[in-house]
Amino acid sequence: MIYRFRIILDNDTEDDIFRDIEIRETDSLEDLHNTITQSFGFNGLEMASFYISNDEWDQGEEISMFDVSEGHASVRLMSETTLSDVVHESQTKLIYIYDFMSMWTFLVELAEIVEEAEGTDYPNLMFVHGQIPDTAPEKAFEAENFDDLGSEFDDGLDIDDYDNLDFDENWN
Template identity: 45%
Template sequence: MYKIRIILDTKKDVIRTILVDNHLNLEDLHLTIAKSFGFKGQEMASFYRTDEEWTQGEEIPLFNMEEVGVGISMKTCLLAQTLPVTNDKLIYVYDFLKMWTFYVDVVEISNEKTTGLPKIILTVGEIPDEAPEKEFVAEKLDDGFTDEDDNDEEFGDFDEFDYNEY
């Protein structure tokens, strides 16, 4: 049995702690998380592998996205293989139009057999009516070029070139 804490990325605390079976795949976990926050589970979603600092890594999509063959998907990833130890983490994004973002953290893993799983054992806060706005800012990379390099010394200033001459 896994005890998993899911935290919605909002200013106010919105948390669910759930118990799920060890043999669950990530597609079933996706549906359990979505329903525990009041969603129907019908929107596109992905899990992302992450490290201790919640740095987003490899995507685990809801469906196989490979053109040929079998690629990684929620259905092919078992919980016990994806999150094998306590404190393993995933980022979960539900509904790519609204970008509901959740932090998924394994609190406890046990061999205890419990009936009636999945089960919500803790509910804190209510989900807001609208998803929090996400701002994605890319890191500014130094590409070695500056605005001063816009004029090519060999050919002159292209801004002054009269294209109608030819």
């Protein structure tokens, strides 16, 4: 079967920037990663991860390019994970982050599952809309997100009151 995805650049502008692609359900997430980077004009040399997502686009389990956990935890790898392992009729959304320094963020949604068309090479870039900007869109963090931290991080110290801080600022 062939999965048809819409990959949308997550930006806060009015400009929609997306690509529609077709790819075999048996291809790996690494194949999808390569297709996304090529379709948006990236060189594909930066680190990237997919995250399983729910209908509200909440970030779930990470599926990484490389295992950088140094044995501390088990990590799912793109090269070892087929599309059909993580995407199907009841689980249609992934978040894709490319280049963790720039944080290019894409919303990946399974739009349709179709039969393979004879004479078509897959993966297949079906449709291109919008041009990717020179730099990744800035993410706006709302203040209410930080209010949820509560008093857990409120230590009562005034960082600007050096005389009452419990350390020697000239220690070295």
